[in-house]
Amino acid sequence: MTHLDVLALSGSLRRDSLNTTLLREAERLGPRLRFDHFGGLGLLPHFNEDEEHPAPAAVAELRRRVREADAVLIATPEYNSSFPGALKNALDWLSRPADGEGPALLRKPVAVVGASPGPFGTVRAQSALRQVLHKMNAHVVQQPEFLLFQAQRQFGDDGRFPEDSPARGLLCDVLDALTRLVEDEAHLRSRTEATVR
Numbered sequence: 618m619t620h621l622d623v624l625a626l627s628g629s630l631r632r633d634s635l636n637t638t639l640l641r642e643a644e645r646l647g648p649r650l651r652f653d654h655f656g657g658l659g660l661l662p663h664f665n666e667d668e669e670h671p672a673p674a675a676v677a678e679l680r681r682r683v684r685e686a687d688a689v690l691i692a693t694p695e696y697n698s699s700f701p702g703a704l705k706n707a708l709d710w711l712s713r714p715a716d717g718e719g720p721a722l723l724r725k726p727v728a729v730v731g732a733s734p735g736p737f738g739t740v741r742a743q744s745a746l747r748q749v750l751h752k753m754n755a756h757v758v759q760q761p762e763f764l765l766f767q768a769q770r771q772f773g774d775d776g777r778f779p780e781d782s783p784a785r786g787l788l789c790d791v792l793d794a795l796t797r798l799v800e801d802e803a804h805l806r807s808r809t810e811a812t813v814r
């Protein structure tokens with residue numbers, strides 16, 4: 618496998634978001650990863666069962682980009698001890714089957730990271746997010762966990778981690794774990810197909 622396509626999803630709509638900054642740094646740290654940054658979270662309508670068919674254009678676009686990706690990397694802020702409603706709304710849309718296919722995140726390799734200015738590094742947001750992803754049967758990287766506390770102090774003025782920062786090394790480890798998860802699943806799929814034939 619020469620490269621992996623990763624859909625990067627920031628749970629923040631904020632222009633100077635720490636979490637979006639984190640995803641930009643992840644893109645620079647993963648040379649084998651080709652990033653697609655989804656910036657349309659704020660354009661998704663509120664999930665409404667009455668308006669699922671046909672799917673709103675912004676939802677169809679998100680679904681397509683998730684399906685085309687080998688993996689998804691989510692960076693979540695923490696809002697009131699959980700993850701933001703805009704991100705939950707996107708996950709509710711993604712949890713639904715569409716166009717004769719299953720939910721777009723079903724068995725999709727996913728890694729979760731998060732950054733906050735406070736001392737806890739989004740631990741409660743990530744815990745809540747993992748629970749939802751588990752329910753959706755996404756395949757989520759369990760270790761290492763990446764909790765960036767006091768995040769504004771950890772990035773340099775260029776929005777990058779210093780070369781020797783522990784956060785930089787840990788983020789690389791998360792990307793490696795996500796890559797391994799994709800490769801393991803591809804390997805398993807090819808073995809299953811060979812057995813069935």
Ligand SMILES: Cc1cc2nc3c(=O)[nH]c(=O)nc-3n(C[C@H](O)[C@H](O)[C@H](O)COP(=O)(O)O)c2cc1C
Binds near residue numbers: 733
């Ligand atoms: C509505 C709201 C609720 C928040 N609740 C929490 C919280 O429970 N825990 C926390 O660590 N930070 C909380 N914060 C602070 C966010 O961590 C901070 O605004 C962060 O920068 C948001 O992520 P972003 O920079 O990617 O936009 C909250 C911020 C907002 C706007």
